């Protein structure tokens with residue numbers, strides 16, 4: 220399988236992390252997601268949004284969106300539950316990640332670490348504020364729990380981990396969220412774990 224990838228992208232990291240757990244070798248094609256003038260022609264016809272990650276299966280079929288790719292690759296593995304309700308709970312966290320975490324922590328990280336353009340300071344502070352609100356919700360859920368769903372490590376943890384473990388790069392300290400911090404360490408200790416820079 221071929222992954223259209225960007226080394227700095229948390230969304231792409233989710234896919235690389237699950238593939239590592241599953242022992243799947245991915246061929247990787249790098250896309251520059253920092254230079255906004257880059258037309259990303261290699262993604263033409265693969266993803267209408269011309270964003271990564273995009274996974275090209277061995278039979279040529281194409282899948283975009285990190286959550287969809289995680290759901291597809293995890294099928295039949297221990298990283299997604301069999302029980303329909305528990306699967307729906309996993310999906311609940313995938314949606315939470317896309318709506319509450321990635322657009323806030325991910326964008327704050329992008330602005331602070333990579334932006335090559337001027338942006339209003341209010342944009343950064345509003346993203347950080349919304350990111351902190353999401354972390355408060357995550358903290359409440361993780362208090363007294365090891366993992367997000369049914370005490371089993373799953374793609375819900377993988378998706379949520381991606382931008383949360385790098386919160387410092389978004390200008391947010393996880394020390395204020397002790398249950399989240401403990402969970403971050405537990406996720407990093409799972410067999411087959413790789414760092415974003417690996």
Ligand SMILES: N[C@@H](CCC(=O)N[C@@H](CS)C(=O)NCC(=O)O)C(=O)O
Nearest residue numbers: 228229230252270271272284285286
């Ligand atoms: N919802 C998408 C978001 C994908 C996304 O935002 N990808 C970024 C890298 S993290 C990208 O390709 N940025 C380049 C651009 O938007 O032009 C997912 O979860 O896969």
